[in-house]
Amino acid sequence: MAEKTVIALGFFDGVHIGHGALLRKTVERAKELDIAAQGAAENRVAPAAFTFDRAPKEFVTGVNVPLLTSVDERRALIRDLYGIERTIVAPFDRAMMTMPWQSFLERLVARYGAAHLVAGHDYRFGYQNEGTPELLRDWCAAHGLGCDVISKVELGGVTVSSTHIRALVEDGDVERAAEFLGHPYAMTGEVAHGHRLGSTELFPTVNLMPEAWRVLPRRGVYAARATLWGGGVLAAVTNVGVRPTVGGGDDTVSVETHLIDWDGDIYGQPFKVEFLRFLRDERPFGSVPELHAQIEADIAAARRFIRKSVKK
Helix, strand or coil, X not given: CCCEEEEEECCCCCCXXXXXXXXXXHHXXXXXXXXXXXXXXXXXXXXXXXXXXXXXXXXXXXXXXXXXXXHXXXXXXXXXXXXXCEEEEECCXXXXXXXXXXXXXHHHHHHHCEEEEEEECCCCECHHHCECHHHHHHHHHHCCCEXXXXXXXXXXXXXXXXXHHHHHHHCCCHHHHHHHHCCCEEEEEECECCCCHHHHCCCCCEEECCCCCECCCCXXXXXXXXXXXXXXXXXXXXXXXXXXXXXXXXXXXXXXXXXXXXCCCCCCCEEEEEEEEEEEECCCCCCHHHHHHHHHHHHHHHHHHHHHHHHC
16 A cells, blocks of 8 residues: 655745644644554555745746745755655646646645645645635545644734745844744855955855845845754854955855854855844945954854854
8 A cells, every 4th residue: 555645735935933833733643644554554644745846926927936945945944844754846837737726636645645634724726726725625525535724823913924034034134034934044055166355365255156036135244054064063154245345346146154263165065054143234345454354343243143042
């Protein structure tokens, strides 16, 4: 007998605390069904999450949709924060766009062994978003599947949503964004070479070139935490912007991170930077020594904030 699944349904951009309510319920239901099956290997019930490879709105409109996370980042957060090893990533294409909502649910059962579905209060699916939570409940009841529809999650009277978190990040309010996410806003990527001036006259930096779809924090300097390939975690200062003092007129926005109390070469390696606190706006300086002094002050401010955070 094929493995059965309890599937959380959603796009899960950012994997915020509202998504977390779905994912925790998914794990809970899978454990309950596993126990009911008396632990038989052939009857195992596993938790899973279902998402798309792109934002449906992007495919429908042809317009780039700013996102908080890549598919790989979503998969990692779902696994690391909620213990769900399997994330189903389906292509959102014309066939998916035009699929009747009933056919979408039938596919979840036939292809992925769905025995129970979990969705949010505002989940829509199928052709022209005709599928609703109410229809989901009714369909599951008629076809012998379990179903949970999770109520909206609020924080301080505000409904938790990816849209609201994107606005917080773009405004530079990464501390508030982290409260809604349940984790710091982060970027991952492969380390690229940047302007050599950073390592010769200022401070060495690790450079990430953000993707076109990526939601970027407001231009400025942030206290940050960096995770290196191999698992090392370091305090850091990250600049988002165009380096107006030493950038040579290049208006390409980059994300440059100075790793505090660390020296080494990680060019070409995977890297993650978490934005912890906005420190100041990016601005031009009259000279490189003046900028150097400001970066030293930024490092000191980041140290104080991170040290204080660790003590909490």
